[in-house]
Amino acid sequence: xxxxxxxxxxxxxxxxxxxxxxxxxxxxxxxxxxxxxxxxxxxxxxxxxxxxxxxxxxxxxxxxxxxxxxxxxxxxxxxxxxxxxxxxxxxxxxxxxxxxxxxxxxxxxxxxxxxxxxxxxxxxxxxxxxxxxxxxxxxxxxxxxxxxxxxxxxxxxxxxxxxxxxxxxxxxxxxxxxxxxxxxxxxxxxxxxxxxxxxxxxxxxxxxxxxxxxxxxxxxxxxxxxxxxxxxxxxxxxxxxxxxxxxxxxxxxxxxxxxxxxxxxxxxxxxxxxxxxxxxxxxxxxxxxxxxxxxxxxxxxxxxxxxxxxxxxxxxxxxxxxxxxxxxxxxxxxxxxxxxxxxxxxxxxxxxxxxxxxxxxxxxxxxxxxxxxxxxxxxxxxxxxxxxxxxxxxxxxxxxxxxxxxxxxxxxxxxxxxxxxxxxxxxxxxxxxxxxxxxxxxxxxxxxxxxxxxxxxxxxxxxxxxxxxxxxxxxxxxxxxxxxxxxxxxxxxxxxxxxxxxxxxxxxxxxxxxxxxxxxxxxxxxxxxxxxxxxxxxxxxxxxxxxxxxxxxxxxxxxxxxxxxxxxxxxxxxxxxxxxxx
Numbered sequence: 001x002x003x004x005x006x007x008x009x010x011x012x013x014x015x016x017x018x019x020x021x022x023x024x025x026x027x028x029x030x031x032x033x034x035x036x037x038x039x040x041x042x043x044x045x046x047x048x049x050x051x052x053x054x055x056x057x058x059x060x061x062x063x064x065x066x067x068x069x070x071x072x073x074x075x076x077x078x079x080x081x082x083x084x085x086x087x088x089x090x091x092x093x094x095x096x097x098x099x100x101x102x103x104x105x106x107x108x109x110x111x112x113x114x115x116x117x118x119x120x121x122x123x124x125x126x127x128x129x130x131x132x133x134x135x136x137x138x139x140x141x142x143x144x145x146x147x148x149x150x151x152x153x154x155x156x157x158x159x160x161x162x163x164x165x166x167x168x169x170x171x172x173x174x175x176x177x178x179x180x181x182x183x184x185x186x187x188x189x190x191x192x193x194x195x196x197x198x199x200x201x202x203x204x205x206x207x208x209x210x211x212x213x214x215x216x217x218x219x220x221x222x223x224x225x226x227x228x229x230x231x232x233x234x235x236x237x238x239x240x241x242x243x244x245x246x247x248x249x250x251x252x253x254x255x256x257x258x259x260x261x262x263x264x265x266x267x268x269x270x271x272x273x274x275x276x277x278x279x280x281x282x283x284x285x286x287x288x289x290x291x292x293x294x295x296x297x298x299x300x301x302x303x304x305x306x307x308x309x310x311x312x313x314x315x316x317x318x319x320x321x322x323x324x325x326x327x328x329x330x331x332x333x334x335x336x337x338x339x340x341x342x343x344x345x346x347x348x349x350x351x352x353x354x355x356x357x358x359x360x361x362x363x364x365x366x367x368x369x370x371x372x373x374x375x376x377x378x379x380x381x382x383x384x385x386x387x388x389x390x391x392x393x394x395x396x397x398x399x400x401x402x403x404x405x406x407x408x409x410x411x412x413x414x415x416x417x418x419x420x421x422x423x424x425x426x427x428x429x430x431x432x433x434x435x436x437x438x439x440x441x442x443x444x445x446x447x448x449x450x451x452x453x454x455x456x457x458x459x460x461x462x463x464x465x466x467x468x469x470x471x472x473x474x475x476x477x478x479x480x481x482x483x484x485x486x487x488x489x490x491x492x493x494x495x496x497x498x499x500x501x502x503x504x505x506x507x508x509x510x511x512x513x514x515x516x517x518x519x520x521x522x523x524x525x526x527x528x529x530x531x532x533x534x535x536x537x538x539x540x541x542x543x544x545x546x547x548x549x550x551x552x553x554x555x556x557x558x559x560x561x562x563x564x565x566x567x568x569x570x571x572x573x574x575x576x577x578x579x580x581x582x
Contacts, residue, residue, distance in 0.1 A: 026071075044468065045064025049065045052079065054182070057162055078120070081117055085120060085121075096149070099135065106161060109163070118198040118199040118202035124202055126203055130243070133154075134214075134418055134420035138217070140169075147167060154308065156543060174389055174519075218255070221412050227436075230433070234432060240305075240306055241282070282314020287305060301442075313424045314408055315332060317443050328406075329404070350373070357380060357390050357391075360500075361382055368453050380518075385418075390403075457554075478525070485497055490573075494527045494528065494529050495509050500521060500524040525537045531552075533572070535550055535551075550573050
């Protein structure tokens with residue numbers, strides 16, 4: 001489609017909003033885009049419909065078909081309601097849970113969704129105020145609901161909001177329900193089909209009782225109560241980054257026995273503008289700057305941060321010189337998986353039924369730790385809905401002990417079916433207490449893991465490509481990598497390539513094609529080399545990015561050798577980035 005045709009098309013769609021059944025504020029915003037000589041914003045707002053994908057909605061807030069607003073949220077909710085009414089027609093009562101984070105418009109979108117569900121005769125449990133995403137997952141299971149939604153854009157920039165849909169097991173919706181819900185949403189062609197007038201008698205408020213029930217479950221996960229008692233004064237700096245974690249994390253830490261929780265007052269302020277950070281993402285080093293400053297002032301032991309909807313955890317620990325260093329998502333996973341397996345073995349709780357889960361782009365060192373200890377480990381796609389899928393399939397057969405992904409998400413217990421920073425924060429603090437009881441810092445514990453199981457270094461590189469042009473560029477890049485496969489990485493021969501879009505792989509050593517057993521296809525490419533290097537390439541499903549994951553390995557025999565191994569790893573990663581042009 002040429003630019004002139006595209007502009008004509010989006011202008012016609014914008015005119016439909018001007019003439020249609022939309023509120024005055026929305027129409028004014030549309031008119032402003034039409035009047036602007038620069039049509040970039042108009043095109044981005046109307047060139048397509050904001051897609052209700054397998055994870056729900058996520059987009060920039062504003063007027064337009066490709067934006068998060070009361071009409072796109074309304075259509076999503078009406079479509080989901082229509083599907084629930086069909087799927088659970090035999091039930092005397094259909095129930096849903098609704099939660100929201102701190103973002104601008106989150107409460108509005110949550111209340112509108114509650115009205116729409118109730119207008120369709122569906123019982124709604126609406127949290128009294130902002131709450132973490134994992135608590136929505138928990139409440140769905142606790143209350144025996146058929147579905148639920150969370151209004152959040154997770155760690156995206158402040159311009160974004162989103163809508164995550166959950167099924168009756170507390171996990172994000174999977175096939176076949178995801179595609180059938182999408183079909184119902186796509187059938188909504190007019191605002192007149194959306195029932196905006198709610199029935200207040202069908203809307204019930206959730207509050208502190210559900211919080212306490214959640215914390216009671218977190219307490220059951222503790223494996224080292226004695227260590228926590230010994231180290232209850234452990235100095236823990238915690239920041240919610242202006243988000244929902246403030247409602248749960250400090251209380252949960254205190255409930256399991258920690259008494260010295262140090263806050264970052266500026267970031268306890270609940271705000272969708274995230275005034276103290278450029279990005280409310282614990283993956284971004286700058287997001288923890290204030291917490292680290294507080295940690296230095298108070299001589300803290302560890303630092304923890306959660307993203308706006310409190311499903312991701314970022315941490316910082318002290319290095320050998322006593323300076324705070326950030327712990328990345330892979331390292332957090334390594335520490336937590338190592339602890340869960342090691343501690344369960346010490347307590348004689350480890351069994352042949354235990355298993356852990358990681359995503360395909362997450363460090364292979366986690367698999368090494370599990371396998372050497374006789375613990376089965378599953379590889380799944382990026383996204384906690386796939387980890388939840390593994391848990392669901394193994395329910396009543398095997399024992400889930402923990403799992404996560406490199407993007408700072410971890411799940412310690414199966415009473416939640418999404419990543420959960422509340423239990424992860426408690427577990428991380430518990431590990432710190434356990435290590436300190438043995439005369440170790442968290443840094444020394446991580447070093448000892450490398451000595452025992454091998455050193456690994458992982459780097460994630462994201463190329464941001466916004467708007468329609470960006471989406472086209474990302475698509476072209478993936479096509480190029482498929483048509484021109486990588487043959488070597490930093491001088492090491494590629495021995496195995498996996499294409500999850502085709503569910504096929506090529507073993508170059510044996511010169512044979514292999515089938516990949518996964519529940520569905522996914523637009524991911526992976527390359528493995530002779531020296532253990534792994535490269536994964538995938539477009540983000542929630543952001544305008546293409547992501548490259550580089551993982552390299554080495555062997556170290558003592559803590560003293562780790563610095564040299566890191567130098568070698570950085571050099572190898574630098575060479576790979578140069579080869580890929582990233």
